[in-house]
Each structure stands twice: as structure tokens, then as C-alpha cells.
Amino acid sequence: MAKPVIVTCAPTGGIHTPTMSPHLPVTPEEIAASAIEAAQAGAAVIHLHARDPETGKPDPRPELFQAFMPRIADACDAVLNVSTGGGLGMTREERLRAAVATSPEMASLNVGSLNFGIFPMLEKHSRWKHPWEPEFLESTRDFVFKNTFADLEYIVKELGHGHGTKFEFECYDLGHLYNLAWLIDQGWVEPPFFVQLVFGVLGGAGADLANLHHMHTIADTLFGDDHEWSVLAAGRHQMPFATQAALLGGNLRVGLEDSLFIGRGELAPSNAAQVTKIRGLVESLGHELATPAQARARLGLKGGDHVRF
Template sequence: MTRKVIITCAITGSVHTPSMSPHLPITPDEIARQAIDAANAGASILHLHARDPKTGFPAPDPDLFMEFLSRINDATDAVINISTGGGMNMNVRDRIRAAANAAPEMASLNMGTMNFGLFPALASRSEWKHGWEPEFLESSRDFVFKNTFSDIETILADLGDANGTRFEFECYDVGHLYTLSHFVERGLIKGPLFIQFVLGVLGGIGADPDNLRHLKLTADKLFGDQYQFSVLGAGRHQMPLATLSAELGGNVRVGLEDNLYLAKGELAPDNASQVRKIREILDGMGLEIATPDEARVALGLKGADKVAF
């Protein structure tokens, strides 16, 4: 494929809580509508979590996912990417239930165990819609996201081998690239690889442009030309690091999972607004946007007709 940029949009996630933005999609209907709008705005890949529709708490229930997956699939040709990162309340079996049930073209896969600190967000407000929100954020002070070598092997077998699902390998630090290389060397992961460099999450590598360059240099050394990369910049780092990713030959990720704002002090009204903003930046750089089918070819995906929704 001629060099074109793949836009991923992460619709809701499990990090931000409902009190942080009235525009964060919570219900299956909200998630479906915002995902469809993001695809219509130019996102080729839609990265999806589910939430309890009454409380907004991150939820692993496959039935909740199925309430929006079919709607999105019927309305768009976007690649569906289901999270296996889940939320802090979930073990690895919980985290893969929805993807195992839906057999999507893609699923995310965090490449290591790490501290995952959300508690600094407590300083941003004193009133909350739901009692679980401050407790959830505070609990991250003593939380370790567990994805051991055994957990990764389980996900690769139960999703990749069983369903033909390919992965967005989320690398929050340089060591995660070496873990990915380990699995490639064992033959458990085959190219083309799609690596998501994640910068700016407390517990992972900092959101510094030099860190992004180092991640890319390391990936070049380990994987040569057998990978594509994208960049997730947390919070206010979203657009600057996405722009740098495009400059370095990579792809981009936006969405309310990663950043609630469109500009300083301005909440994004929806996910599509962030997709449109990064498209304007990419257009200004003279770069073309990949269609979903072009993304499928570039990433070696099985096709939307082979999913279970």
C-alpha cells in the first residue's frame, strides 16, 4: 500500500469517568452513535470498551458489547478493535470474554505488567456523579495492571489462534518492545505487526518527543520493516504526539479514551471532532488517510465478513 495514515479512534475506554465530561459515551447507544460518527469522519479502526449503562463503570459483559458491535458493523466498514485491557476490576479472563465471543478482526494487547496510576485525576474536581469514581481513581495508587507472559500467551491462543484475530500491540515502555520481540522469536506472533506506542500514562514512559523517537528506533532495530506503528499520547499530548508520529512515518490514534479535550480548556463534544482535527493536521502535511480496506491490507486482517457479530 502507498503510504497512507491509519486513524484509530478509541471511543470510551476505562480510564476517564462520567464526571470528567458530559460527552464521554456510556450507554451502548452512545457508544454506537459516536463510533459511527468517528468512522464517517475518517477513522479506519474503532477501538472499543463497554460500560455499565447506568453507572458508567467499565464492564466486561459480552452482551453489552453485542448491543453496539452489530450496529457499528452494519453502519460502517471500519475495522472493529476490541480491548483486552478492560479495566482495573477485571482479571485476564474477564478482559478477553467480549473479544473471544465476538471474534473481531483486531484486539488490543498490552505487552506487559505495569503500575497504572489514575489517582492524579482526583485533584481536578471535588464533586462526582457516582460514588465509585473517586474510589476507582484512588485505588489505582495501589494497582498493578497484570499482563504476565502467561496472560499474553493465553490471549494469543484464545483470540489469535482460535479466531484469527490480529492485535494492536500496546507498548507503554521500551521493555514492552523486547517482550513483543520475545514472542516473535518464539513464533507465537507473526508480522505484519501493528504497534501502538503509548506515552504519558503514569507508570509508563513519559510523553516526551525524544521518548517517541527512541521507541521507534528500538522497534526499527527489533522488527526492521515488519511492523507499522501508531501513537497514543495521553491527555494534552494527544495531538502533538500524533503529529510527530505522522512525521516519523507512523499512524495516529485519537479518541475520548485518551483525551477529553479538543483544545486547551475546550472539552471535545464527541469523538468525531478529534478525528476531524487530526485529519486537518494530516491534510496540512500532505498525507492521505487510509480507508478501512486499505488498513486491512496493510495489517493483514481477516476481513469484516469473518467476525461473529
């Protein structure tokens, strides 16, 4: 019997800009409402970023996270996962500010540096709501998202050892799996490991099913029964890859951080709509969605009563 599928929803992220969709949550109120709706639709984990409420630009200020995280926690039992990716171009310290302040059950961690190119999105719009948007996208033409071995050591010790926070280890390429294996070999992180396989970002593994199968095989070889694996794919690949993950007995992630669409040429009206769609697909395959309590047990989390929000 397959284990229930852990669905993560990433409501806003730090990639898409306000011009791209009127449905992208920006203010704390919008992020809270969208996250709560996604949890009610079936997401067990909510992966969180913050944005400047005036401009929609990714923003690392802990006070913004504190403006929506307590609201979400009061309204639902979902696991709240704070990004340490922040926004492209932030320093390591800026990216960690919110997680250090809120001491969450879970935080994301990109397990290696990579070219992170989102500049092709410039071609899709000619008019922008805010001046920062085209400048931000263009900057990624000459940008490396930095996560060195020193960064990885610092983050797992600061959050893992200092706060008891577990990680969503985001692996954008094959080498990132071996980087995670190195962290494990040092004794700095303990199982169970939550391994998020990422596809379709320019600079990382392409959205080819052969890559998914190979990375899943390598993860299984490296981590065996000590890990839970999940899949996210960018843009139009989101739903096909999420469905494939469920078919293979894995977990999955959806949300407007990863794709603004719910069908060909159709903007998703909400994060909850994406969760509802993938829930229907997963249940049609004969699988169930995991509850937050089941996710906590399988991921070895410290519980919602040991956080600072």
C-alpha cells in the same frame, strides 16, 4: 511517497469517568453513534470498550458489546478492535470475554505489566456523579496492571490462534517492545505486527518526544518491515504526539479514551471532532488518511465477514 495514515479512534475506554465529561459515551447507543461518527470523519479502526449503561463503569459483559458492535458494522466499514484491557482491576478472563465472544478482526493487547496510576485525576473534581468513580481512581495508587508472560502467551494463543484475531500491541515502555519481540521469537504471532506506542500514562513512558523517537527507533530495529507503528498520548499530549507520528511516517490514535480535550481547557464535543482535527493536521502535512480497506490489507486482517457480531 508516504503511506496513508491509519487513524484509530478509541471512543470511550476504561479510564475516564462520567463526571469528567458530559460527552463521554456510556450507553450502547451512545458508543455506537460516536463510533460511527468517528468512522465517517476518517477513522479506519475503532478501538472499543463497554460500560455499564446505568453507572458508566467499565463493564466486560459480551452482551453490551453485542449491543453496539453490529450497529457500527452495519453503518460503516471500519475495523472494529475489541479491548482486552477492559477496566483496571478486571481479571484476565473478564478482560477477554468480549473478544472471545465476538471474534473480532483485531484486539488490543498490553504487552507487559505496569503501574497504572490515574489517581491524580482525583484532584480535578470534588463532586462525583457516581460513588464508584473516586474509589476507582484512588485504587490505582496501589495497583499493577498485570500482563505477565503467561498472560501474554494465553491471550495470543486464545485469540490469535483460536480466532484469527490480530493485535494492536500496546507498548507503554521500552521493555514492552522486547516483550513483543519475545512473543515473536516463540513463533506465536506472525507479521504484520501493529505496534501502538503509548506515552503519558503515569507508570509508563513519559510524554517526551525523545521517548517517542527512541521507541520508534527500537521498534524499527526489532521488527523492521514486518510492523506498522502508531502513536497515542494521554491528555494534552494527544494532538502533538499524533502529529509527530504522521510527520515521521507512522500512524496515530485519538479518541476520548486517551484525552477528553480538543484544545487547551476545551472539552472535545465528540470523538468525531478529534478525528476531524487530526485529519486536518495530517492532510495539511500532505498525507492522506487510510481507508478501512487499506488498513485491513496493511495489517493482514481476516476481514469483517469472519467475525461473530
